[in-house]
Amino acid sequence: MAGGHLTVDLGAVAKNWRALDAKSDKSVETAAVVKADAYGLAADRVAATLARAGAKWFFVAIAEEGAAVRGATPRDTKVCVFSGHMAGDTDMIHDLDLIPMLNSVEQIERHFDALPDHPFGIQLDSGMNRLGLEPDEWDTVRDGVMTKNPVLIMSHLACADEPDHPMNAQQLACFTEMTEGLDVPKSLAATGGTLLGPEYHFDMTRPGVGLYGGFPYTEATPVVRLSLPVIQTRRVAVGETVGYAAGWTAEVPSRIATVSAGYADGLIRAQSGRGHLWADDIACPIVGRVSMDMIGVDVTHLDRVPKALDILGPHQGVDVVADAAGTIGYEILTSLGHRYARNYLGT
Numbered sequence: 204m205a206g207g208h209l210t211v212d213l214g215a216v217a218k219n220w221r222a223l224d225a226k227s228d229k230s231v232e233t234a235a236v237v238k239a240d241a242y243g244l245a246a247d248r249v250a251a252t253l254a255r256a257g258a259k260w261f262f263v264a265i266a267e268e269g270a271a272v273r274g275a276t277p278r279d280t281k282v283c284v285f286s287g288h289m290a291g292d293t294d295m296i297h298d299l300d301l302i303p304m305l306n307s308v309e310q311i312e313r314h315f316d317a318l319p320d321h322p323f324g325i326q327l328d329s330g331m332n333r334l335g336l337e338p339d340e341w342d343t344v345r346d347g348v349m350t351k352n353p354v355l356i357m358s359h360l361a362c363a364d365e366p367d368h369p370m371n372a373q374q375l376a377c378f379t380e381m382t383e384g385l386d387v388p389k390s391l392a393a394t395g396g397t398l399l400g401p402e403y404h405f406d407m408t409r410p411g412v413g414l415y416g417g418f419p420y421t422e423a424t425p426v427v428r429l430s431l432p433v434i435q436t437r438r439v440a441v442g443e444t445v446g447y448a449a450g451w452t453a454e455v456p457s458r459i460a461t462v463s464a465g466y467a468d469g470l471i472r473a474q475s476g477r478g479h480l481w482a483d484d485i486a487c488p489i490v491g492r493v494s495m496d497m498i499g500v501d502v503t504h505l506d507r508v509p510k511a512l513d514i515l516g517p518h519q520g521v522d523v524v525a526d527a528a529g530t531i532g533y534e535i536l537t538s539l540g541h542r543y544a545r546n547y548l549g550t
């Protein structure tokens with residue numbers, strides 16, 4: 204069998220959640236963001252694991268994603284939806300008992316008309332200009348909304364992974380001003396904001412990527428290991444080339460392993476000729492173009508070629524692979540392919 208093996212350590216996810224929880228005061232709720240199928244790692248398994256670890260609040264991007272979380276967690280778990288209450292969402296919000304984060308006057312009206320007694324939160328735009336009510340809109344609806352008792356008021360930081368970025372303090376000031384004197388739980392911080400310090404924590408933090416071992420939570424316990432079987436090895440003489448477009452030329456007599464996985468499995472093509480796979484502790488450079496289903500790896504320096512090489516593991520997390528591919532760890536995680544045999548540890 205040539206498929207790659209993806210191992211997801213749910214124990215490590217729980218450990219990262221506990222460690223991020225410990226960054227804020229005991230009185231601060233630590234939620235878990237499990238949108239995009241828990242960043243590609245399986246929302247039902249991650250949510251069940253984190254509920255056992257003590258998480259009571261979960262966030263998804265769209266209402267449809269709420270079903271997996273609702274099904275995997277205890278009945279009193281809060282499942283919140285960042286995209287709010289869209290047309291067509293009412294039955295899901297009601298039947299799955301989801302909490303929409305209302306983002307606009309239109310969504311507020313829709314929610315109050317369709318589900319007048321159903322819990323909701325409010326998302327404010329403190330400067331990112333992506334989702335949420337702007338300060339002047341919030342001014343016009345705030346008093347009416349407050350009579351309906353929102354369960355949470357939140358906003359999102361645009362630059363929290365850069366601690367020195369002036370946007371952080373600007374957004375903090377804006378959010379503080381927009382929520383001043385309101386007796387409602389407040390939340391501003393995702394992973395990056397959690398690490399910025401207590402003034403960003405308010406009543407709830409909402410880490411996502413840090414749970415899964417990604418930047419900016421550099422102290423995270425690694426969560427994923429991805430091992431790719433070697434299908435074949437070959438000797439390549441000086442002057443011979445490897446792969447599409449003859450993208451790599453041997454300068455010394457070389458041994459090349461062809462491993463099974465490629466851009467169709469989320470190992471994006473921009474990694475061609477960049478980055479490494481690992482034979483236990485030894486780095487082996489990627490050579491030539493990443494194909495749809497295969498990658499060439501220089502194993503000339505190995506005494507023995509193993510049955511499989513790791514592209515994600517203890518030596519190399521998603522952010523290292525992301526650097527080689529010119530992207531971010533989030534994209535590597537959420538692109539992890541569906542052909543891999545998945546093995547979950549710690550369930």
Ligand SMILES: *Cc1c(COP(=O)(O)O)cnc(C)c1O
Pocket residue numbers: 236238285358359392393394395409410411412413
């Ligand atoms: C994705 C997201 C989060 C989690 O962000 P991370 O950087 O992955 O921790 C929190 N809040 C909102 C609004 C998000 O969109």
